[in-house]
Amino acid sequence: MRHFLDFEKPIAELEGKIEELRRTTDAGGIDVAEEVGRLRDKAHKLLQATYAKLTPWQKAQVARHPERPHASDYIAGLIEGFVPLAGDRAFADDAAVLGGMGRFHGRAVMVLGTERGDDTESRVKHNFGMARPEGYRKARRLMELAGRFGLPILSFVDTAGAFPGIDAEARGQAEAIARSIEAGLDAPVPFIATIIGEGGSGGAIALAAADRVLMLEHAIYSVISPEGCASILWRDAAQASVAAEALRLTGEDLKRLAIIDAVIAEPLGGAHRDAPAIIASVGVRIEEVLEPLAALDGATLRARRREKFLEMGRVGAL
Amino acid sequence: MNWISEWALPKIKTLFGAPREVPENLWHKCEACEQMIFHRDLERALHVCTHCGHHMRIGAARRLEYTFDAGFSRIELPRVPTDPLRFRDQRRYADRLREAQAKSAMDDAIAVAHGTIEGHRAVVAAFEFAFMAGSMGAGVGEGIVTAARLAVLQDAPLIVFTASGGARMQEGAVSLMQMPRTVIATRLVKEAGLPFIVVMCDPTTGGVTASFAMLGDIQIAEPGALIGFAGARVIEQTVREKLPEGFQRAEYLLEHGILDLVVARGAMRETLGRIIGLLRVPLVVPPEPEPVVEPLIALPPPEPAATS
Ligand SMILES: [Zn+2]
Secondary structure (H helix, E strand, O other), X not given: OOOOOHHHHHHHHHHHHHHHHXXXXXXXXXXXXXXXXXXXXXXXXHHHHHHHOOOHHHHHHHHOOOOOOOHHHHHHHHOEEEEEOOOOOOOOOOOOEEEXXXXXXXXXXXXXXXXXXXXXXXXXXXXXXXXXXHHHHHHHHHHXXXXXXXXXXXXXXXXXXXXXXXXXXXXXXXXXXXXXXXXXXXXXXXXXXXXXXXXXXXXXXXXXXXXXXXXXXXXXXXXXXXXXXXXXXXXXXXXXXXXXXXXXXXXXXXXXXXXXXXXXXXXXXOHHHOHHHHHHHHXXXXXXXXXXXXXXXXXXXXXXXXXXXXXXXXXXXX | OHHHHHHHHHHOEEOOOOOOOOOOOOEEXXXXXXXXXXXXXXHHOOOEOOOOOOEOOOOHHHHHHHHOOOOOEEEOOOOOXXXXXXXXXXXXXXXXXXXXXXXXXXXXXXXXXXXXXXXXXXXXXXXXXXXXXXXXXXXXXXXXXXXXXXXXXXXXXXXXXXXXXXXXXXXHHHHHOHHHHHHHHHHHHHHOOOOEEEEEEEEXXXXXHOOHHHOOOEEEEXXXXXXXXXXXXXXXXXXXXXXXXXOOEHHHHHHOOOOOEEOOHHHHXXXXXXXXXXXXXXXXXXXXXXXXXXXXXXXXXXXXXXXX
């Protein structure tokens, strides 16, 4: 059974009806092919109409859809011969951050991703995609490794943010994030980040201080969650939809603000309705931006990356 | 670099001799021990409670004054796009910003100045917590970048006194991008072979802690300062546990290996001066090596020529 979001209720009802009719036909009942076709058409149009004008808050819900492809799906779909690499060499391996090497279109690459998990057990294992210091320290270690051996870095970001926990604070969560940002900025290799779901604050930028930042059509990228922002500035978490609007957290808005480089279109109804299709188009877009970057030397890459970030928030840039 | 000679230097303002605000009430109540302190005593004690040692929050102007030797100069910071998101919650961000500017006579939540500390040249950036909780948007980010460039230009260490609630939400992802921007600033200073020193003051949290503020060559904090990434309430709601005693306080961080030192305000200038003095050892030119006159191993005398 597909999981439907609140605003998808009318679509869910139609698709439910279609399913029911089909079952009637299969069970040898009257042939309702025509009716099914008519309803399908209607559902498709409704889906089109709904997804053509999603509000930022609705996008936030699509971005967090439980069936949305996760970092591990992109790695499985795009990376050949993946060799997972674990640990920060100091305390633990943090499963909220996936890391490893493999081949992307034949090229050896380093891959990082925040992973949410897709059932209760794996969500707990991956701590719902919220990393502890060990996760960011692993990321930093692997980025440095990539730099030493000339492997481009691909990251897939999907996190509500860094884990807010006592242990995380005690082991230097802030320092771990800062060093991960630093490692990304310093990497003498091409670095491409893709925001595939939720790009939540410091936990996201820790893996996205990149040459190019791509973002899925219904992904969000923000300094604070709409709920968090609403409860602070409106003193009411129920104002999340208003906050989502105000925060300009969609790909379209962030492209206009020159904070990201490109928006990748999603299949109709969101990435979860056609995972292989979205994974393939993400692969195509990464290759497109990686190719020209791979021709540049480390010093040039680093200098341009710095210049890009330094430009952000300057007069004339916005 | 002409960015500084073109606009910054002509606009340098000297704070020296600036009129000092006169406190309206002569007695101040310490928020920690609730005892009363006479304003002159408080001023003399650098706004540290004379009864319990509580370090009260102070503004950027005072911070610069306490840190530098007499006669420092504050620089004007570059203009940044205000309100890139045209953000509005219950009020317009543009209005909040204007109000904060009028109240503080500052453009944003940071002040940058150069001068000497115990005779050592230094650039100091100080956060103004009273300005929108010292939150970091494009203005503050640009302040850190400018301070870093000034330090490189002057061949001087950079010291940043932080006091910030974190990112400025009203600037959305633009504020998030100040994290990498300020990290780049620290690289500029370090690559020039200059010390980058952070002094974390109460409170320092969120995106400020998780960027430049944790990348100091030396990490110092004022006693009792609240320092962390996540807010205490968020942590409590997430883990549903009572937070340990002294959690996220300077002493807790020192114990957990996250800081080098916790230094009382009254000893800060002297400590900074000493650290700079140690890290900025004048380059000693090595003496010319003496010319090698003898081979290291004496060769055996040549065989006497065979006589026949
Ligand atoms: Zn007191």
